[in-house]
Amino acid sequence: MNRVPISAASILPGSGACEDCLPLGLSAHLRTRLRLLAVHRIQVAHGETLLHAGAAFRHLYAVCKGSFKSVFLGEDGGQQIIAFHWPRQLLGLSGYAEKACLTDLIALEPTEAYEFSWHAIEALARESPEFLEHLLDSMSERLALAKRDQFMLGSMCSTQKIAYFLLQMAAHAPACGLAAGSFTLPMTREDIGSYLGLTMETVSRLLSQLSKAGVVLIDRKRVTLRKSDVLQAWLDGETKPFAWKSPIRV
Structure with a gap:
């Protein structure tokens, strides 16, 4: 891991540095x-x-x-991936209450991040109501998403979990500079299984069957959703109206 100190001159507007990591929706000032x-x-x-x-x-x-990826370590030594993180997301806020990081934060690929002192962030939040509101919104949204994932993944069958995962990945694509409906899977099939509560074999089989059915196009790690409406109907439990080229088995 390479930590490079940042000088003020290197991150002035127009330098290109840090621009792609700052959250959207903030004023220029x-x-x-x-x-x-x-x-x-x-x-x-x-x-x-x-x-x-x-x-x-x-x-x-x-x-x-x-x-x-955020990896939770159980008392029994077991591990589970509880979240994936993408550009423009602010990481580390989950440790605020306990004053300690709750999970291992592991890079899925060569990754670059900017480090901010919490004391400096806290001081800015006290000074700027706009930034305080943004910080609270970010924490609230992260909590809501975690609760949604917990509920959704706990109540779905394996096919719905795969549909949910692919649709969520597609939703993150624009923030990563990709076209909507096309994205890269930087994680392994085992990682996906850990996040969804499925075996690696089940993940691989379902993705293969989706590809054969023409619902998705998979080229190594690149995935293109060809029939996102089918995935949404699958997620909603409305699969009967669709005639699959290859039967989907669980």
Whole structure:
């Protein structure tokens, strides 16, 4: 992992640095203020851990490019992926209450993030009502998404879980600079299974059957949704109206 200190001159507007990691929806003035708070640019290799569970809560991280997975470590030694993270997302807020990181944060690919001191972020939030509102919105949205995932994935069959996952990936594509409906899967089939509560074999079989049915086009790690309406109907439990080229078996 390579940590590069950031000088103020290197992140001035127009330099290109830090632009792709800042959250959307902030005013130009606030974006400049936030940009100047970055203390390190961190380059994380595939498989490296940016944060370990139990680490002291001192920093937040804005993903510039690449992606991470949050891995929860159970008391019995078991591991489960509870979230994936993409560019422009602010990471580390989940450790605020306990003052410690709750999960391992592992890079799924060569990834770059900017590091911010929590004390500096907190000071900006006290000074700027706009930024405080954005920070609270971000925390609330993250909590709501986690609750939604917990409910949805706990009540779905395996086919619905795959449909849900693919549609969620497609929704993140524009933020990663990709066309809607086309995205890259940086994670392994085993990672997907851990997140969805499925075996790797089930994930591989369902993706293969979806590809044969013409619902998705899979080229190595690149996925294109060809019939997102079919996935949505599948997610909603309305599969009868569709004639599959290849029967989907679970």
